[in-house]
Amino acid sequence: MLPVVAFLVINNWYAKNIVRDKVSETYQNTLNIFVSQTDRSLLEVDDYLKKLAVLDSDAGLLMSFPYGSDNYVLTKIRILNKLNRDIGFYKPIDTVFLFHESDIIFSTSGPYTSTQQVLKNNTARIVAMQKPGEVSQWMLWEDDLVPGRDFLVKVFQVTDGLYVGAIINIADLLDLLSIQWDHGDIGESAIYRRNGTQLAKSLANPNPKVPLNDMMLLSKPYQIIKNKVDGQKYMVIERSSKVADMTISIIIPESYMLQGLPYFQKAAYIMAFGFILVLVLYLLFIRQMIFNPLHQLIKGMKKLSLGILDVRLHTNETIEFVFLANTFNNMAQQIKLLKIGMYEEQIRAQRMELKQLQAQINPHFYMNSLNIIYNFAALKDYDSVKKMSLHLADYFRFIMRINQDSIRLEEELKHIESYIEIQKFRFPNKLYCSYDIPERLKSVTLPALSLQPFVENAIIHGFVNRKEPFFIQLTGCIVFDGGNRFVSIVVEDNGVGFPDDVLEQLNGDGVLPQAETSRLGILNVIQRLKLRYHGEADIAFDNMSASGGAAVRIRLPLQAMDSEAEHEEDDDVQSVGR
Structure with a gap:
């Protein structure tokens, strides 16, 4: 039975791995397409911000006019009109803005008041982190006023003291991802930092069936995790962005991938368990009838060799071991009687010597x-x-x-x-x-x-x-x-x-x-x-x-x-x- 059980277990394990590899390959290709499209969109926004910073005449002339002057106000209106026009062309952008310490010019597809407060709270610190002469990178930022809390932000320097930048909500990217993946029991999605910290939850799917906690991302095609809430296993597939510090993950239940395969696996495990149970019962019987008496005999002989003479063997129903135990017990009793006599004589001699020394x-x-x-x-x-x-x-x-x-x-x-x-x-x-x-x-x-x-x-x-x-x-x-x-x-x-x-x-x-x-x-x-x-x-x-x-x-x-x-x-x- 051992080869049969081993074949069934190995066969189920191999079949499960094949299904996992094929499913992960298919889903990985689709995820690669989504991440690549997201990176291209971010690069397009980069290109737009560069052009706005370098080629737009109004942006270049804004700081040459005194703040609050007629020319400054007219230039600001023209810039604002361009921002309102352009924000519709670049779909991932939630907000595009120009910032200097006296004024913020922005256009947003979200709530105006909360966006204005977010820019006032964070833009100065974001700009302060921008080192002169370095190419700006997409930074992950967070603010409770932003839907989903986390967002991507990037800034370019136009002139001395004037910066142009854009904000992209992580929740918006996650909503696009949820449209493809969050469908019933098929799977769910999430976005993480590269250190494993989960970012904003999807606004389209705020209550996922699979709780996604912070986890350490691995450099593997996929990884299998077990949900502590429902005890189910899930396949996690990840792909990191090349443009921003984030990793996009999708999670697929094994029950959806493997379909009926676990039933055959359970049957193989039941057969293996039944065989092991029979083997254990047989070994327990052999142990009780043979191994235990032998172990007692060896243990008793070791104790006897160490001078422990009170050891006695317990007999069982086996005639041979009853004879061995009785013979051993008689021998131990005789040795004990002989040793007690010699020991008492030594004690008497030692005590006499001790009394003489004390005297x-x-x-x-x-x-x-x-x-x-x-x-x-x-x-x-x-x-x-x-x-x-x-x-x-x-x-x-x-x-x-x-x-x-x-x-x-x-x-x-x-x-x-x-x-x-x-x-x-x-x-x-x-x-x-x-x-x-x-x-x-x-x-x-x-x-x-x-x-x-x-x-x-x-x-x-x-x-x-x-x-x-x-x-x-x-x-x-x-x-x-x-x-x-x-x-x-x-x-x-x-x-x-x-x-x-x-x-x-x-x-x-x-x-x-x-x-x-x-x-x-x-x-x-x-x-x-x-x-x-x-x-x-x-x-x-x-x-x-x-x-x-x-x-x-x-x-x-x-x-x-x-x-x-x-x-x-x-x-x-x-x-x-x-």
């Missing part, structure tokens, strides 16, 4: 804190003892809570504040810490003791000059990298900075000597973040300038942090993403 941070500065409390007690500074004891209690209360996997950034900052306050007792009026972290970031979760070790390291190694104030700044923001969101937290200080060898070891994943226990907390943080975020976390160490100042940039994946706190922090983290 190394807990007793970091016990002795210094106890010594400070002892010294305050010896000095009987009981207020300082109380404050120191409260901060120390907050500090160790936090330490005892780090068994939980994640904490809020706000809790980590409070722990840092407790640590800073304790250190301020050691370095009064010398130690300062500030924060520049948006409120919406404080609800983000992260592993406990991810920031405090860097603050502690800054004080231990950066605060060398005890006579100068030491400043620590924590800054946070959200950054985007390759479509992924990250939380970036920077810890900066104005201390001596990292030594070059230590900086190289830290950025190059080097191992510091175990004897440097003060930097053990930093290495523990790096190791914990690698375990927690599977290598997606990033920590960079740098010096702010050659004179000193250390900077630690911690970047944690926001998606991973969202998933860790999706039950209790979902709304806050989503607001951070926005």
Whole structure:
């Protein structure tokens, strides 16, 4: 059936194009004749205006007489009589006129008063557009007082300050065209600018059956357009004038051109549609019975290869696929049981390693804190003892809570504040810490003791000059990298900075000597973040300038942090993403 249907469709398409080509050829010839006659009429008017400007003695002498003198009035009457005589010989002309800044002499076949007003409103501007020494062209102009609004106008210079010109209404040309084309369902006509803007409507046919909107004219023998109002297709044939900036178009309904051909075309389309419908139903049956089970099997095997062990296949009525599905499901269940056992063992080992790493941070500065409390007690500074004891209690209360996997950034900052306050007792009026972290970031979760070790390291190694104030700044923001969101937290200080060898070891994943226990907390943080975020976390160490100042940039994946706190922090983290 495919060759038969293809032959019917191609045959109808070919027949339709042949009819279109022949009809367009016939109508194009007739339109060419009309446009050529119109151009000849415009050229005749050109010739008449040239003769009037060059050869007419009265027109040449008019400006030599004073305005309002007897000779001026007599000459004006003779010119007016000639214009009244000549306007009947040149049929396209609606108005012919002589213009200078003091007077307008004209003869018209239309309403005298409105024509006079049109000339007063527009002639000065039309003349102003005429450049000296250039051959005047027919210009398109518009005025609401002119029937149909649009008109053609051309002027010639007679003497200095005196111009002769003629006006031709576009509506009159369109009426001549409508006499030939606007007949029932045969077709209709229109005149456009060359840029596609429709000009005056025909006065003889003000309400065409086919609405002609502005359209882009094409350099083709014809074009097929579809009317949005009635849904019908129409053939548009165009021919541009060589004398004026206008294009004359005629439009013919396809229903008139093709007659009964569309019925055969519809029959071919119905046959093609019926065949396609049967084919689609057959393909749907094959898909349901064979392709879908195969697709499910392939999809299940891909998921299984990616480690998704919960995938199960649904069976259908085909015995072969029922056997394949049951076998696949049993195999996936056995693999899942084996992998769960191995995974649980890995998790237990990883958690033990994580707890050991966290435990190394807990007793970091016990002795210094106890010594400070002892010294305050010896000095009987009981207020300082109380404050120191409260901060120390907050500090160790936090330490005892780090068994939980994640904490809020706000809790980590409070722990840092407790640590800073304790250190301020050691370095009064010398130690300062500030924060520049948006409120919406404080609800983000992260592993406990991810920031405090860097603050502690800054004080231990950066605060060398005890006579100068030491400043620590924590800054946070959200950054985007390759479509992924990250939380970036920077810890900066104005201390001596990292030594070059230590900086190289830290950025190059080097191992510091175990004897440097003060930097053990930093290495523990790096190791914990690698375990927690599977290598997606990033920590960079740098010096702010050659004179000193250390900077630690911690970047944690926001998606991973969202998933860790999706039950209790979902709304806050989503607001951070926005």
